[in-house]
Each structure stands twice: as structure tokens, then as C-alpha cells.
Amino acid sequence: MSRQIVTEADLHAYVDGVLPLGRAAEVEAYLAERPEEAARLAAYREQKAALRREFDPVLDEPPPSRLRVPRPAWLRPLARYAAMVAWFALGGVIGWQLNAYTSEQRAEATSWPRQAAIAHVVYSPEVRHPVEVGADQEKHLVTWLSKRLGTPLKVPHLGELGYTLVGGRLLPGDRGPVAQFMYQDAKGQRLTLYVRVNRDDSRETAFRFAEESRVGVFYWIDRKLGYALSGEVDRSELLRIATAVYRQLNP
Amino acid sequence: MSDLAGSIEQHIPRLRRYARALTGDRAAADDLVQDTLERALSRFHLWRRGSDLRAWLFTIMHNIFVNQARSRMRYPHEPFDEPAAAALQYREPDWSEWRDIGVALAKLPVEQRTVVLLVGLEQFTYEEAARVLDVPIGTIMSRLSRARERLRALLGGDFRSAALKVVK
Numbered sequence: 001m002s003r004q005i006v007t008e009a010d011l012h013a014y015v016d017g018v019l020p021l022g023r024a025a026e027v028e029a030y031l032a033e034r035p036e037e038a039a040r041l042a043a044y045r046e047q048k049a050a051l052r053r054e055f056d057p058v059l060d061e062p063p064p065s066r067l068r069v070p071r072p073a074w075l076r077p078l079a080r081y082a083a084m085v086a087w088f089a090l091g092g093v094i095g096w097q098l099n100a101y102t103s104e105q106r107a108e109a110t111s112w113p114r115q116a117a118i119a120h121v122v123y124s125p126e127v128r129h130p131v132e133v134g135a136d137q138e139k140h141l142v143t144w145l146s147k148r149l150g151t152p153l154k155v156p157h158l159g160e161l162g163y164t165l166v167g168g169r170l171l172p173g174d175r176g177p178v179a180q181f182m183y184q185d186a187k188g189q190r191l192t193l194y195v196r197v198n199r200d201d202s203r204e205t206a207f208r209f210a211e212e213s214r215v216g217v218f219y220w221i222d223r224k225l226g227y228a229l230s231g232e233v234d235r236s237e238l239l240r241i242a243t244a245v246y247r248q249l250n251p
Numbered sequence: 252m253s254d255l256a257g258s259i260e261q262h263i264p265r266l267r268r269y270a271r272a273l274t275g276d277r278a279a280a281d282d283l284v285q286d287t288l289e290r291a292l293s294r295f296h297l298w299r300r301g302s303d304l305r306a307w308l309f310t311i312m313h314n315i316f317v318n319q320a321r322s323r324m325r326y327p328h329e330p331f332d333e334p335a336a337a338a339l340q341y342r343e344p345d346w347s348e349w350r351d352i353g354v355a356l357a358k359l360p361v362e363q364r365t366v367v368l369l370v371g372l373e374q375f376t377y378e379e380a381a382r383v384l385d386v387p388i389g390t391i392m393s394r395l396s397r398a399r400e401r402l403r404a405l406l407g408g409d410f411r412s413a414a415l416k417v418v419k
Binding site: 016058059119 | 263264265267268271272281284285289292293294296351352353368370372376377392395396406
């Protein structure tokens with residue numbers, strides 16, 4: 001009865017349930033006459049079932065803490081919504097004007113501090129490799145990152161505030177290389193300073209604050225560079241440190 | 252942008268499932284997921300809004316896995332997971348106790364394993380699998396065919412005992 005040519009691809013599509021109904025009927029007619037082929041396809045179907053039995057339980061395993069990248073607290077819809085509201089609300093004037101922006105600009109207006117927060121979350125829990133170049137090679141670190149960002153960088157010293165430099169690393173940003181400096185206090189609390197080149201320097205230079213769950217970010221634009229200081233410390237403490245960073249960079 | 256982290260997070264369970272099946276090793280799989288997440292987060296500006304995020308993440312994972320496999324040429328990477336390692340070190344032809352899908356998968360060449368998992372476990376369409384693996388759809392079909400036939404040979408006619416395998 002099966003005048004249509006049934007190909008190997010048709011048989012797999014039949015197993016995977018992606019054949020159009022009419023074609024599936026033709027394949028069934030074809031199989032009805034060929035019990036060996038029908039048995040082979042039954043084995044394939046059983047393979048799929050076995051894969052699901054074997055590996056579906058992984059879906060229900062709680063991910064290990066190291067896969068909390070990004071942090072789970074961000075991921076709860078409510079927290080996400082709150083974070084989104086915070087981004088827009090704290091964007092102040094920009095927030096009111098967002099509708100006038102193109103969507104690209106809008107993404108741009110919110111994305112880089114968020115990238116800074118993500119980079120903080122990714123690297124600050126690192127025990128063995130928090131930085132690429134340690135503070136013991138600070139001169140090299142600054143030279144290297146300045147060269148890669150194409151502009152001279154300065155690394156602030158926060159010893160008076162109890163934070164020592166751990167080191168830094170190079171990160172990819174949406175406009176090219178980004179630098180991240182990491183600091184740590186005596187208790188191991190870490191802060192990161194994310195520095196990127198700002199190409200359209202005409203826009204605002206205000207100090208802004210955003211928070212993603214427990215990670216607070218103070219960010220500002222200073223001439224050619226955008227800075228974002230991230231940490232899981234309270235806002236007033238973070239502001240104090242951000243102010244110190246700003247002053248050191250603008251003596 | 253604001254919901255991107257959340258969107259990525261939704262895919263973590265499936266990334267873990269695929270990675271576990273691909274590597275056969277819990278720790279190696281989670282390493283792979285971690286590498287994938289880090290790369291995705293650092294490159295999310297390259298993700299085209301509106302395109303299929305799941306396919307994009309799996310593509311990243313596939314590329315990382317292939318590069319790592321190339322540099323190690325060994326499967327799995329290291330015997331982190333004792334039961335999996337014991338199974339993989341098993342070389343005797345007595346299949347009666349080891350006839351399970353995980354062990355059979357480990358015997359497939361990587362290019363066949365990825366196809367059979369993307370299609371059979373992750374429910375990717377053939378077109379999506381072709382994009383993730385960056386090969387023509389004809390290649391997907393021939394790999395799928397070879398993989399399923401190989402698994403059938405490895406598993407024999409009756410592998411339902413796999414369901415009785417002691418878990419933990």
C-alpha cells in the first residue's frame with residue numbers, strides 16, 4: 001500500500017513526532033508491512049524514553065551554589081520586577097525621558113551598570129582566581145589594563161576605608177575591553193570597581209545608585225570613563241566608598 | 252536587558268540535564284554549565300533579542316564542550332564522580348549489569364552523542380540542532396541515524412533493567 005518512498009529521515013521524524021499527519025499515516029502503513037523496521041523504531045522510541053528516565057531527575061536537583069551565576073535572588077520574578085523598577089526609577093530624569101530614546105539607547109542606558117553587577121557576582125566569590133593580576137603586581141596591572149582600554153587608568157587605594165586591593169582583571173564589555181579592580185576588607189567582604197571607556201561623553205555625570213538584590217552599584221561617568229562600584233554592603237557605606245574613589249580619581 | 256539574567260536562569264536545569272548526559276559526570280557537567288553561564292553573561296550583548304535564547308545557550312555550551320574535548324581527547328574529563336567513573340572504567344563484555352543508557356551514550360562518538368541528546372532529550376527540532384551544532388541538516392539526520400543504531404546495538408533488545416539501576 002505504501003507507494004510513497006519512506007526515507008530513513010522520515011522514520012526518525014516519525015519517532016520524534018514531527019511528521020505531518022498525512023505523512024505519518026504513510027509511514028505507519030509502511031511499518032505495518034515491515035515488522036523488523038517497526039521493531040527498530042520501537043527501540044529508538046525506547047531509547048528516548050530511557051534518556052528521559054535517566055536524565056530528567058537532573059532537572060529537579062537543586063543547582064550547586066557555584067551555579068548561582070547569576071544569583072538566584074535576581075531570578076525570582078518579583079525581585080526581577082523590583083530591580084527593573086529600581087533601574088528606571090533611579091534613572092531619575094533619564095527614566096522620564098526613556099520614551100524619547102531609541103530602544104538601543106534605552107538598553108545602553110541600563111546595561112553597563114548591570115554588567116558591572118553581574119561581573120561582581122561572577123568574580124567576587126572566587127576563592128582561587130578572583131583576579132588575573134594580583135595587587136603584588138599593581139604597576140603591571142595598571143599598565144596592562146590602561147593599554148587594553150586605550151586610556152590611562154588609575155587604581156584607587158581604599159586602605160583608609162579598610163579595603164585593600166586584591167588585583168584586577170580584563171573583561172569583555174559591549175564596547176570593548178573593560179577593567180575590573182577588586183578590593184577586600186579584613187572580613188573578606190569584597191568590592192569591585194568596574195571601569196569602562198565611555199565613548200559618548202556628553203551625557204550626564206551624576207552619581208547613580210542601583211541595586212540588584214543585595215548587590216548595590218554606584219555608578220558615574222567621569223569624562224572618558226564610566227565607573228561602577230559594586231558590593232554587597234549597605235548603601236551608605238557604598239556611597240562613602242564611591243565618594244572616596246571619585247575623590248581619588250579627581251584630586 | 253533587565254530580565255536577561257532571569258531568562259538565562261530558567262534554562263539552567265535543562266543545561267544541567269544536557270551537560271550531565273553529555274559528560275556522564277556530575278562535576279564535569281556542572282563545570283560545563285558554569286563555563287557556559289559565565290560566557291553567556293559576558294557576551295549577552297551578542298545575543299540577538301528575540302532570537303531563541305535556549306538555542307543560543309546550547310550553542311555556547313556545545314562550543315565550550317567541543318573545545319574542551321579537543322584539548323583533552325578523553326571522556327569524561329576526570330573521574331570526579333565515582334559511580335560514573337566506575338561505570339566508564341568498566342571494560343569487560345559482561346553487559347548484564349551495565350546495560351544502561353548512560354554507559355551506552357559514553358560509547359558514542361561526541362558528534363553522535365550531541366545529536367541524539369539534543370533531539371531525543373532536549374526536544375530540539377532538526378533545524379534547531381543543525382544551528383546549535385553548526386552543521387547542515389543532512390548531517391544531523393545521518394548522525395542521528397548512526398547514533399540510534401549504535402545505541403540499539405549497545406543496548407541490545409532489552410535494556411529495561413536500566414530502570415532498576417540503583418540510584419544513590
